[in-house]
Amino acid sequence: MIVWVCLFFRFSTSRQTLTWVPDSFFSSLLSGRISTLKDETGAIFIDRDPTLFAPILNFMRTKELYPRSINVHMLMHEAEFYGITPLVRKLQLCDELDRSSCGNVLFNGYLPPPGTLWPSHASRESTSQTEQHHAPKPGELWDAGQGQSSDSGMVRIICGHHNWIAVAYAQFVVCYRVKESTGWQQVFTSPRLDWVIDRVALNAKVMGGSLGDNDKMVAVASVTEIILWAICPDGNGNEIGVFSLNVPVEALFFVGNQLIATSHTGKVGVWNAVTKHWQNQDVVPISSYDTAGSFLILGCNNGSIYYIGKMNNNLGPTMRRYMLFTHKKMVARLSGCTLPSPNNCFCLFCFVCLSDVQKFPLRMKDNDLLVTELYRDPTEDAITALSVYLTPKTSDSGNWIEIAYGTSSGTVRVIVQHPETVGSGPQLFQTFSVHRSPVTKIMLSEKHLISVCADNNHVRTWTVTRFRGMISTQPGSTPLTSFKILSLDDVDGHGGCSAGTEIGPYGERDDQQVFIQRVVPDTDKLYVRLSSNGKRLCEVRSVDGTSITAFMVHECEGSSRIGSRPRRYLFSGHSNGSIQMWDLTTAMEIAGKVDIRALGGPTEEELLELLDQCDLALTRTPDSTPRASTCRYTHTCTTLLWLDRTHCVFEASPGFDIRKESPHNSSIHFPIRSKFTRPVPPRNTSSQT
Numbered sequence: 001m002i003v004w005v006c007l008f009f010r011f012s013t014s015r016q017t018l019t020w021v022p023d024s025f026f027s028s029l030l031s032g033r034i035s036t037l038k039d040e041t042g043a044i045f046i047d048r049d050p051t052l053f054a055p056i057l058n059f060m061r062t063k064e065l066y067p068r069s070i071n072v073h074m075l076m077h078e079a080e081f082y083g084i085t086p087l088v089r090k091l092q093l094c095d096e097l098d099r100s101s102c103g104n105v106l107f108n109g110y111l112p113p114p115g116t117l118w119p120s121h122a123s124r125e126s127t128s129q130t131e132q133h134h135a136p137k138p139g140e141l142w143d144a145g146q147g148q149s150s151d152s153g154m155v156r157i158i159c160g161h162h163n164w165i166a167v168a169y170a171q172f173v174v175c176y177r178v179k180e181s182t183g184w185q186q187v188f189t190s191p192r193l194d195w196v197i198d199r200v201a202l203n204a205k206v207m208g209g210s211l212g213d214n215d216k217m218v219a220v221a222s223v224t225e226i227i228l229w230a231i232c233p234d235g236n237g238n239e240i241g242v243f244s245l246n247v248p249v250e251a252l253f254f255v256g257n258q259l260i261a262t263s264h265t266g267k268v269g270v271w272n273a274v275t276k277h278w279q280n281q282d283v284v285p286i287s288s289y290d291t292a293g294s295f296l297i298l299g300c301n302n303g304s305i306y307y308i309g310k311m312n313n314n315l316g317p318t319m320r321r322y323m324l325f326t327h328k329k330m331v332a333r334l335s336g337c338t339l340p341s342p343n344n345c346f347c348l349f350c351f352v353c354l355s356d357v358q359k360f361p362l363r364m365k366d367n368d369l370l371v372t373e374l375y376r377d378p379t380e381d382a383i384t385a386l387s388v389y390l391t392p393k394t395s396d397s398g399n400w401i402e403i404a405y406g407t408s409s410g411t412v413r414v415i416v417q418h419p420e421t422v423g424s425g426p427q428l429f430q431t432f433s434v435h436r437s438p439v440t441k442i443m444l445s446e447k448h449l450i451s452v453c454a455d456n457n458h459v460r461t462w463t464v465t466r467f468r469g470m471i472s473t474q475p476g477s478t479p480l481t482s483f484k485i486l487s488l489d490d491v492d493g494h495g496g497c498s499a500g501t502e503i504g505p506y507g508e509r510d511d512q513q514v515f516i517q518r519v520v521p522d523t524d525k526l527y528v529r530l531s532s533n534g535k536r537l538c539e540v541r542s543v544d545g546t547s548i549t550a551f552m553v554h555e556c557e558g559s560s561r562i563g564s565r566p567r568r569y570l571f572s573g574h575s576n577g578s579i580q581m582w583d584l585t586t587a588m589e590i591a592g593k594v595d596i597r598a599l600g601g602p603t604e605e606e607l608l609e610l611l612d613q614c615d616l617a618l619t620r621t622p623d624s625t626p627r628a629s630t631c632r633y634t635h636t637c638t639t640l641l642w643l644d645r646t647h648c649v650f651e652a653s654p655g656f657d658i659r660k661e662s663p664h665n666s667s668i669h670f671p672i673r674s675k676f677t678r679p680v681p682p683r684n685t686s687s688q689t
Contacts, residue, residue, distance in 0.1 A: 009050040010043060017060050024083040026060075052078040059087050103543040105590075106582045108569060110543065111184060113153065113577030114174050155573025157200045157500035160554030161254075164204035165571060166218050167579060168197045168500070173220050175202070175231060176579075178556055184581075187235045188218070195222040199252035199499055206257055206273065217273075219259055221249040226261055228271065243278040245269045255291050262286055262298075268308070270369065281369045288405070292388035297374070299383025299405055305375045374403075375415055375426045381407035385442040385451070389509060391469045400470045401426070404449055406439020412451045412460075414444065416471060430477060434460050445509040448532050449477055457485035457503060459515070461532055483534030483600055486607075490521035500550030500573065505531035507553065507568070512588065514553060516570065517601055519610045522547050526572065527601055528584065534600040538587040546574040553584065 018026035028034045029044070037045045046053070052075055059065050065087065076091035152170035159166050164187075167174045175188040199221040206215050216231040217240075224247060228240040247263040254260070257273035266285040271278045283306065288299035298306040377383065385406035401417035403426060411433050415426040432451075441452035449462040462477040485503050507513035514537060517527040524542035529535060542548060550573035555566040570582040602610060 009053075011050075011053065011057055013057060013061065017057075020060070021084055021086065024085075025081065028083075048081075049078070056082060056084060056087065059084065065090060099541075101543050103540075103580075103582075106538060106540060106584075106587055107543060107580070108583045109184060109581040111176065111186075111579035111581075114186060114189060153577045154549045154575045155500070155577060155579065156197060156497040156550055158550050158552040158571050158573050158579070159200050159202050160552060160556070160571070161202045161204040163556050164202060164216065165552075165554065165579075166200050166202040167573060168200040168220060168497075169577065170196050173197065173200055173218060175216070175218055188229075188231045188237045190218075190220070190229060190237065193220070193222070193227070195225065198222050198497065199249055201252045201254055201259065203254040203257065203259075217254070217257075217259070219252060219254075221252045221261065223248050226252065226259075226269070228259060240276070241271075241278065243269065243271060245280060251289060253291070255296055256294050260296060262289060266300075268298075268369065279369070281371070283371055287382045287384050287408075288386045290386040290388045292390050292401075297386055297388050297403065298371075299386045301382045303377035303380035303382060303407075304373050305377075305383055305386070305403065305405065307372045307374045308369055377405075377407060377413070378428070379407070379409065379411070381409045381411065384408050385439045387442045387444045389444045389446075391471075402429075402444055402471055404442050404444035404451075406435070406442045406451055406453075408438045410435030410437055410439060410453055412439060412442065412449075414449070414471070414477075429471065429473075432460075432462070434479075441503075441505075443505050443509075443513065443531070445513060448480070448513075450505055450513070450531050452485070452503075455484075457487060459483050459485060459531075459534065461534075481533045483529075485515050485517050485529070486601060487518055488520050497550065500552070502552075504553065507531075508555070514584065516551050516553065518548060518551070519602055519607065523610055524548060525610070526551060526570070528570065528587065529600060536600055537584075537591055540570065540572065540582045542572070542574060543580060544574070544576070544578070546576045546578065548572050549575050 015030060018024075019030060021027065025034070029036060039045060052070065055066060055070055055075065056079060063086075072091055072094045076088060076095055079087040079091060154169070155167055156170060157168040159168075163178045165176050167176070171193045173190045174186060176184050177187045178184045197220045201219045203217040206217060215233075217228060218231060218237075219226060219228040221227075224244050226243045226245065226249060228243070229237045230240055231237050243261075245261050245263060245267050247265045247267045249261045249269075250264055251262045252260070259269075259271040261267075261269040264286050266283050268281045268283055268286070269278065270281070283298065284300040284302050284304065286298050287301050290297050296308045298308065300306060383405050387404045389402040389404070391400040391402065402414065403416075404412065404414045406412050411431065412435065413428060413432075414430040416429045417426045435451065435453040435455070435458070437454040437458070439451050439453050440457075441450075443450040444464070446466070447464055449464055450459065451461075452459050460482050461480040463480050464477055465472045465475055467474075487501075487503060489498075501518060503517060504515045505513040506516065513531040515529045515531050515534075517529060519525075519527070524545055524547055526540050526548060528537045528539065530537055552571050553568060554571060555568045557564075557566045568584040568588070570584050572580045572582070574580065
């Protein structure tokens with residue numbers, strides 16, 4: 001008779017019962033290969049959970065399993081510890097009963113890791129689909145470079161435009177195109193680069209210019225360097241050029257045919273598709289940006305919002321009058337003379353309007369970009385998040401331009417440009433002071449105003465009332481909900497690139513938008529949540545069990561048939577280099593037919609299960625790759641998170657005086673994603689930079 005002690009429970013059984021499975025924990029223990037600890041009665045002590053030990057011992061006796069209310073997944077792990085192979089196999093079948101390598105109903109496709117025969121560094125001209133003859137064995141592609149880390153094969157960033165996506169790995173980028181008849185196809189693979197890619201931008205619809213209507217453009221950036229390729233219809237890629245911003249690139253994107261790069265230090269770089277000229281411009285230190293149509297809006301550290309872009313009818317008559325008035329003042333300051341006559345003023349207006357549609361306007365004095373101040377925050381707090389909304393154009397009112405922005409003090413404001421106002425800039429419409437931490441993201445859509453602050457991605461939402469498409473004060477914006485998008489970063493940077501794991505919100509402004517939540521870096525699960533109320537739309541799990549290192553939501557026009565609508569997909573990049581696609585349009589349709597459960601992000605049980613896969617950092621060392629967001633406001637900080645309470649302590653580096661006290665005496669802390677810097681003290685008094 002063998003007596004076992006598990007905590008305060010005693011179990012009695014025979015040696016024959018415990019040893020019928022060879023090479024198990026019990027047979028090794030009883031044969032002396034594992035040391036034992038016995039009490040005064042001779043009972044063997046085992047430091048395991050007795051509630052899980054009981055069904056396992058019952059299986060050893062009867063070879064039958066009665067799990068009752070025991071969690072199958074936990075019981076399987078316990079059986080693996082004891083080495084009970086027959087029981088493990090049965091539990092694996094139960095655990096995988098609803099799982100498939102083909103995913104669930106939302107799974108839409110799988111793109112394997114690309115196989116590439118690398119061109120030489122000396123002839124960095126082009127690569128095409130025809131050059132990809134070599135299909136390496138698993139791991140061969142990623143070990144091709146010398147001195148590269150084991151993470152070089154993971155997906156770092158995914159971006160999309162129309163029916164194209166660009167997937168950035170550590171040292172090369174791959175472009176895919178989808179057609180209804182052929183599905184997704186690999187079209188272009190860049191040469192191997194000598195540096196790690198931090199940013200990627202894609203333009204799949206180049207209109208006019210010397211590149212041709214059928215050409216595509218893709219650009220990547222690393223630290224200060226930017227390289228741009230043109231992709232021909234046959235898949236051949238030609239390098240357009242290598243440019244330098246001279247400071248680290250923190251945002252890379254296209255506005256029309258123009259490639260834009262920005263840095264929080266106050267640098268803007270523009271490449272023009274017509275002149276094929278790269279131009280760097282010094283502006284006020286940038287803390288946020290947004291694009292709308294053909295113009296770029298910058299939020300800066302001095303509390304001002306600036307405008308760069310061509311002036312045309314898309315801005316409406318009021319904005320053109322305001323810009324004209326501002327240009328008059330600018331000319332007077334630049335030339336040191338009095339305001340020009342109306343005729344001269346008209347000539348300046350024509351110069352700006354008739355500038356080529358493919359390039360931003362330039363100042364006549366020094367050929368610099370024309371940067372105009374649109375609005376200045378009343379408290380002059382740094383503008384840390386921006387969202388521009390252009391309402392549908394009407395024949396009698398022109399465009400009603402709405403701008404929502406957040407500040408370093410946590411204030412959310414909405415400013416509007418009235419078509420009826422003559423000679424004045426945007427007017428302050430609404431102010432919300434609900435955040436106590438800097439606002440990192442903001443989104444103004446047709447139906448909602450959404451803001452996210454640095455307090456562990458705390459989200460506040462409001463409903464927006466509109467009359468004939470324009471924002472209205474009757475009954476005005478009303479609070480809707482408050483929730484958090486908890487997302488932890490890997491302090492070692494192995495969880496992916498910060499630019500590739502943005503939480504969102506994703507989606508068109510006239511449609512339902514979503515947040516994508518990845519709780520821990522080393523996980524194969526994503527939560528898709530409605531941005532309006534935080535409710536869980538669905539959750540997706542990697543079909544091959546690999547960790548998710550990047551994700552992005554994008555709409556693709558898969559069909560050219562009349563009446564077909566674009567479908568929304570979630571693209572997830574993985575640690576093995578593969579891409580998996582999930583149909584969010586179907587998820588929306590399913591959610592519309594049934595009531596969405598009250599679940600939002602992970603429950604307490606789900607969160608604890610996810611946290612079992614990682615260790616929370618107990619160091620105050622700043623994260624080397626912090627979360628990039630719409631806010632480009634950069635200064636590393638850390639936060640203290642209470643997993644069992646909503647109270648938290650926010651601590652920043654010297655120069656900040658932001659602190660929320662907590663009644664607790666100890667804490668678990670980890671690097672937060674958002675970054676912040678102190679605003680630049682001197683403020684530019686001129687309205688032109």
